[in-house]
Amino acid sequence: GENVEQHPSTLSVQEGDSAVIKCTYSDSASNYFPWYKQELGKRPQLIIDIRSNVGEKKDQRIAVTLNKTAKHFSLHITETQPEDSAVYFCAALIWIKAAGNKLTFGGGTRVLVKP
Amino acid sequence: GAGVSQSPRYKVAKRGQDVALRCDPISGHVSLFWYQQALGQGPEFLTYFQNEAQLDKSGLPSDRFFAERPEGSVSTLKIQRTQQEDSAVYLCASSLGYTKGVNEQFFGPGTRLTVL
Numbered sequence: 267g268e269n270v271e272q273h274p275s276t277l278s279v280q281e282g283d284s285a286v287i288k289c290t291y292s293d294s295a296s297n298y299f300p301w302y303k304q305e306l307g308k309r310p311q312l313i314i315d316i317r318s319n320v321g322e323k324k325d326q327r328i329a330v331t332l333n334k335t336a337k338h339f340s341l342h343i344t345e346t347q348p349e350d351s352a353v354y355f356c357a358a359l360i361w362i363k364a365a366g367n368k369l370t371f372g373g374g375t376r377v378l379v380k381p
Numbered sequence: 382g383a384g385v386s387q388s389p390r391y392k393v394a395k396r397g398q399d400v401a402l403r404c405d406p407i408s409g410h411v412s413l414f415w416y417q418q419a420l421g422q423g424p425e426f427l428t429y430f431q432n433e434a435q436l437d438k439s440g441l442p443s444d445r446f447f448a449e450r451p452e453g454s455v456s457t458l459k460i461q462r463t464q465q466e467d468s469a470v471y472l473c474a475s476s477l478g479y480t481k482g483v484n485e486q487f488f489g490p491g492t493r494l495t496v497l
Contacts, residue, residue: 371423
């Protein structure tokens, strides 16, 4: 089955600096890669996603890049703010019509933005 | 509109007790998923429903775990004879369904199960 590795497990940055989280996946059939933000005691919330036919996607201060050949994808947060402090999870999904679309998650990155 | 809701939010059980966890998906969402999230880890897939049909239960850790969605809306995850290793947050998620292509899974707040 699919396996997703995520690094680093913790990341401390100064407010205003950039944060980068990297993930690798094992199954080349994976075709959808969402990123979730989970604050302490709260539900995971989608912040950005990318499909396998796209190499890069940006939404304000957040961007995701995908390298299908190397089977890795990354999350970039620029101009970090204290409210960006949370645990971030990458995930991969093999979308097969009618066969389900379960997410395989990475282990998470705890991001701390220091004011 | 209302998001995915789960109840109870917290459950403490003595080892050996049975528990039932409820999920109310977003209205109209065809697909429903259950995930287990151990402390400090990412969610792990348990099972998937499309309407009332359970299409994938490959992630259920043992035959003590059972899930149902009899009318294609509300779902219940039941754990029989709970063990300490069952302690985790159980997350439910729903999505529009495969006919809409790959689409976002919306998560509920989870039920934190503690087995003593």
